[in-house]
Amino acid sequence: MNNKQPxxxxxxxxxxxxxxxxxxxxxxxxxxxxxLGVEIRLGYNHxxxxxxxxxxxxxxxxxxxxxxxxxxxxxxxxxxxxxxxxITGLDVPKRAKYIRTIIGExxxxxxxxxxxxxxxxxxxxxxxxxxxxxxxxxxMDLLASITxxxxxxxxxxxxxxxxxxxxxxxxxxxxxxxxxEDRTQYYIEVATQEPTVINRLSGxxxxxxxxxxxxxxxxxxxxxxxxxxxxxxxxxxxxxxEINFKxxxxxxxxxxxRTVVRLKELLExxxxxxxxxxxxxxxxxxxxxxxxIPAGEAxxxxxxxxxxxxxxxxxxxxxxxxxxxxxxxxxxNIQAVRKMLQDRYLADLPIVIAAIDPCFSCTDRLISIxxxxxxxxxxxxxxxxxxxxxxxxxxxxxxxxxxxKRLGRIS
Amino acid sequence: xxxxxxxxxxARVKSPWVLHFNTGACxxxxxEIVAALTPLYDLERxxxxxxxxxxxxxxxxxxxxxxxxxxxxxxxxxEQMAEPKxxxxxxxxxxxxxxxxxxxxVKSGIDKVIPVSAYIPGCPASPKAIIDGVTKLLAKIEG
Amino acid sequence: MRAEEDIKxxxxxxxxxxxxxxxxxRDRRIFLDVPILKFRELMEFSVKDLEFxxxxxxxxxxxxxxxxxxxxxxxxxxxxxxxxxxxxKQDPVIKTITDIFPxxxxxxxxxxxxxxxxxxxxxxxxxxxxTDDWPKGEYPLRKDWKMKEGECQ
Numbered sequence: 001m002n003n004k005q006p007x008x009x010x011x012x013x014x015x016x017x018x019x020x021x022x023x024x025x026x027x028x029x030x031x032x033x034x035x036l037g038v039e040i041r042l043g044y045n046h047x048x049x050x051x052x053x054x055x056x057x058x059x060x061x062x063x064x065x066x067x068x069x070x071x072x073x074x075x076x077x078x079x080x081x082x083x084x085x086x087i088t089g090l091d092v093p094k095r096a097k098y099i100r101t102i103i104g105e106x107x108x109x110x111x112x113x114x115x116x117x118x119x120x121x122x123x124x125x126x127x128x129x130x131x132x133x134x135x136x137x138x139x140m141d142l143l144a145s146i147t148x149x150x151x152x153x154x155x156x157x158x159x160x161x162x163x164x165x166x167x168x169x170x171x172x173x174x175x176x177x178x179x180x181e182d183r184t185q186y187y188i189e190v191a192t193q194e195p196t197v198i199n200r201l202s203g204x205x206x207x208x209x210x211x212x213x214x215x216x217x218x219x220x221x222x223x224x225x226x227x228x229x230x231x232x233x234x235x236x237x238x239x240x241x242e243i244n245f246k247x248x249x250x251x252x253x254x255x256x257x258r259t260v261v262r263l264k265e266l267l268e269x270x271x272x273x274x275x276x277x278x279x280x281x282x283x284x285x286x287x288x289x290x291x292x293i294p295a296g297e298a299x300x301x302x303x304x305x306x307x308x309x310x311x312x313x314x315x316x317x318x319x320x321x322x323x324x325x326x327x328x329x330x331x332x333n334i335q336a337v338r339k340m341l342q343d344r345y346l347a348d349l350p351i352v353i354a355a356i357d358p359c360f361s362c363t364d365r366l367i368s369i370x371x372x373x374x375x376x377x378x379x380x381x382x383x384x385x386x387x388x389x390x391x392x393x394x395x396x397x398x399x400x401x402x403x404x405k406r407l408g409r410i411s
Numbered sequence: 412x413x414x415x416x417x418x419x420x421x422a423r424v425k426s427p428w429v430l431h432f433n434t435g436a437c438x439x440x441x442x443e444i445v446a447a448l449t450p451l452y453d454l455e456r457x458x459x460x461x462x463x464x465x466x467x468x469x470x471x472x473x474x475x476x477x478x479x480x481x482x483x484x485x486x487x488x489x490e491q492m493a494e495p496k497x498x499x500x501x502x503x504x505x506x507x508x509x510x511x512x513x514x515x516x517v518k519s520g521i522d523k524v525i526p527v528s529a530y531i532p533g534c535p536a537s538p539k540a541i542i543d544g545v546t547k548l549l550a551k552i553e554g
Numbered sequence: 555m556r557a558e559e560d561i562k563x564x565x566x567x568x569x570x571x572x573x574x575x576x577x578x579x580r581d582r583r584i585f586l587d588v589p590i591l592k593f594r595e596l597m598e599f600s601v602k603d604l605e606f607x608x609x610x611x612x613x614x615x616x617x618x619x620x621x622x623x624x625x626x627x628x629x630x631x632x633x634x635x636x637x638x639x640x641x642x643k644q645d646p647v648i649k650t651i652t653d654i655f656p657x658x659x660x661x662x663x664x665x666x667x668x669x670x671x672x673x674x675x676x677x678x679x680x681x682x683x684x685t686d687d688w689p690k691g692e693y694p695l696r697k698d699w700k701m702k703e704g705e706c707q
Contacts, residue, residue, distance in 0.1 A: 039680060045433075046479075047435060049511070063510060070436070070437040114442065133446065235634075298579070299583065364433045
């Protein structure tokens, strides 16, 4: 059968290292110091959630899907209930939609701060990790105060939200945002003006707009290649059709661009939250949902911090779904990574992977490296690869001490 | 501050080197582990270090319900650790499988695969709970 | 919903046999069913003529005697067209679409592992998401598949 596979993406990686008894998550073929190709093996956090959804009630599934990812838990839970609500024909009250929006944006804020710290850690700029994770605690405390938990907020139910945002909460949120706005401006300054940061991240993990589109990248990863794709604008949900905000894009096509996009998105998030708070409608926070959901199907999309999250739900008239299909954003972005790493240095692997903000725990995954020139095979764990990467770039003159001092001036 | 007292106790009892391994978790517990061990509490001051290799670790902090794909690696990591070694199941999934109990690709808990010395429930386990749990473990070891 | 109706018109004009299956349940959502033999042609029409240039994902469904696959496509303005096609479980063969959509690869691999689909033209590569030692012939998302006692517990 006719098979016009794009060969540029398929390169012989070589056999797996004989000492590896389980699949390496990343198999790299090297020619000299340059990466010829990468194969990615996923599945180590495959838990069998979709099957479990069919065996549990819709309400139980709200709590299950919330735990698909501990960073964007509200994204998955909202995406899911939206599909069920659509099938049922529920008219979700406006206040609930606004609350979902506010929590969703707070989640984006915590996630982007998390990412900044992780990215800093991957390139040996640990001061960034310290400051951003300290700032992130402001958001975590806020979320705990509003919802009762730092993560897995349990805010959603089918038909609305379970808890209201009080006047006290509103004051807390506005106060926190004021602090974070100032800090974000400062991070933007450091990221876009510090030569070491710019040099370290520029030109790394490049992917053209065309390739990014072809490979289906989403979220900040896609937007950093100039693609104006954001579910909040393209396929609005919750309260987004009533709020003004910009879709942030950047034309660098690289890790630097992905950093800038996330930083500027933080500013948009603060604006969205403020607008939503000031326009918070005075309605109930939920409507009653039936236990048995009538036969039907729906697709819900949500702009998670990492990009487009998709839930397809099929109902069959019982209290359990016929089918729940989840396509998390990382699965879309991971397919672009092979292209991003082609012809780059092994030392770039950690930050390029980190820059798609993967929803998996990379620090525990193994990397199998095949040096095709030398006929050498090696297995590395992530921490070792990161150390190698930081040393390699130190050898090229990368030194974050000036940038660290500059960061230290944030109060 | 109460938490700092606990950390100081912890450091006096032992300067544990800790290995963190995710067995297919959703990442929530992993982030709380890192938050407990790095910037906010700066445990490195007290000799608590995150180590990369099992051979150097005293304590294995495990998150996740153990998926089929990582089970063997978890066992191997445990076997590579030198005695005395301790395993802490961090989070409800690591303790019992949590919401994933009964799912077809998980073993539903760390202790289905390797011996566990301490369980820290929570979904996720908060940084304070993690520090508290590990401190209790160290106190128990000490006598 | 003018844009959605317009798309429905265009598809109906070109593929009159499937006109009856086209549903527009809300803004930006079009669902339709197509026999497997017409799938490729309809997909190419949607992509090239109607500009649904983005493949979002592929959902597998166990529908008794048949396996069904919904291919979810979208365009820049947010409209999604969801094309469902079916094959028998006896001969669950579909053809890859990775020549047009390289990112279909991982979604097609999922169908192979979880439903037992056979995807012609899919180049060799790592399976997803199951382990290499997963028992052959066991497809977890099929309705008749239940976890065995003691298995993975």
